[in-house]
Amino acid sequence: MKRVFSILIILFTCFFSVGHADELEAHYNFLEPSDPINTESEERVGNENSELAMPIVVYSDYDYDYIIDSRQVKKIGHPYREKEKIVDVWVKQEASGNQITFYPSECVMNHYYLRLDKAQMQLVSQVQYDTSGNRSVLLHKNYIEDGWQDVIPMTKEYEMYQAIVKYAK
Incomplete structure (x- = not known):
């Protein structure tokens, strides 16, 4: 028994x-394309032939630096508007040099879609990497047409949006 x-x-x-x-x-x-984003008209913005990624700081405050990889910024077709392009970008958020830390730094990766025609952005996913490189998904959602949020001037998001769009154009 x-x-x-x-x-x-x-x-x-x-x-x-x-x-x-x-x-x-x-x-x-x-990371699999589960949303209806049109990747056929994908256009790399950065220099993908470069062997090393060039980190670009798009915003920095007392606590964090917000960094993009120059090879990973790309323009893709809007899923519901044929003529519109949106920017697909991952932004790395890591502790700035001003912050006193007792442990090796962790980082958070934020995946955004940005509209070029309107000052709007959409957070698609957020991933946190701990000190040993393990990843934990904090947020993941599929593309939603109603998920666009207006970027408010004089905010961190506005400064990031301006820097990324300037780089993408």
Whole structure:
């Protein structure tokens, strides 16, 4: 009886751990294009032939530096407006040199879509990397047409938007 019970526990554990692994895989598989973004008309803005990425600080305050990789900024087609291009960019948020830290720095990567015609941006996903390089997804959502937010002047987002759009054009 103990043997049957042990086998049932093992099967039960294996069955539910596989299901849970699939859920985690789906949850962390945010880099796959699950939203209707048109990548056929993708246009790289940075110099992708360069071997080294050139970090560009788009905004800096007392606590954090907001940095983009010059090779990863790209213009893509708007999913619902054929003639409009939007900017697809990852912004790295890391502790600035002004901040006193007792642990090695962690960083947060924010994935944005920016509209070039209007001062609007949309946060698509947010990923945090800890000191050992492990990643945890803080936020992931598919593209939503109603998800665009106006960029308010004199804010951190406005300064970032201006710098990224200037670089993308």
